[in-house]
Amino acid sequence: MNGIIELSNRSITLDRNAFLKVKGSIDTNIYYIESGTLRVFVLDGYEEQIIRFGYKENLIASLDSFLTGKPSELYIQAIKKTVVKVITKEQCNQFLEIEGNRNLWTQILETLVIQQMEREIDILTNSPKERYERVLKRSPQLFQEIPNKHIANYLRMSPETLSRLKKS
Numbered sequence: 001m002n003g004i005i006e007l008s009n010r011s012i013t014l015d016r017n018a019f020l021k022v023k024g025s026i027d028t029n030i031y032y033i034e035s036g037t038l039r040v041f042v043l044d045g046y047e048e049q050i051i052r053f054g055y056k057e058n059l060i061a062s063l064d065s066f067l068t069g070k071p072s073e074l075y076i077q078a079i080k081k082t083v084v085k086v087i088t089k090e091q092c093n094q095f096l097e098i099e100g101n102r103n104l105w106t107q108i109l110e111t112l113v114i115q116q117m118e119r120e121i122d123i124l125t126n127s128p129k130e131r132y133e134r135v136l137k138r139s140p141q142l143f144q145e146i147p148n149k150h151i152a153n154y155l156r157m158s159p160e161t162l163s164r165l166k167k168s
Helices: 063-068 089-097 101-125 128-138 148-154 159-167
Strands: 010-014 019-021 029-035 038-044 047-054 075-078 082-088
Touching: 010 019, 038 148, 047 148, 082 089, 089 101, 101 128, 128 159, 148 159
Parallel strands: none
Antiparallel strands: 010 082, 019 075, 029 082, 038 047, 038 075
């Protein structure tokens, strides 16, 4: 992943609660998180539905928009002060022209797809307790980095249920 990050020649600093992307915008960048945390969510009516978090040393993007060139439904917002390196689509395409880098890109995309599928299956089939335990095992840093209200939303449970599960 280092090779792709080194292409970046620009950083953005986001204050707490600032938006990196909003619904309806087209994203022609991928972002590498140098510090801080981000959340990716959609609005369902007036209710936020968190679908992903990004931490230090993660790549994050409105991937739907990045890949299609069409506006995204996604919001990306800083949970706390966050610094991201910007990697443009042009820089990414140059990176992919180098022999062997396409394999790395494929691995990154495959990992994202598998994580998203695991999450969907989790939400559709598992109890709140099972979802909590699985996320705790898969992403323990989540519980150090992210406020409980956001974790509860991500796990599709009330903050009270999450609190009960953490105590048990």
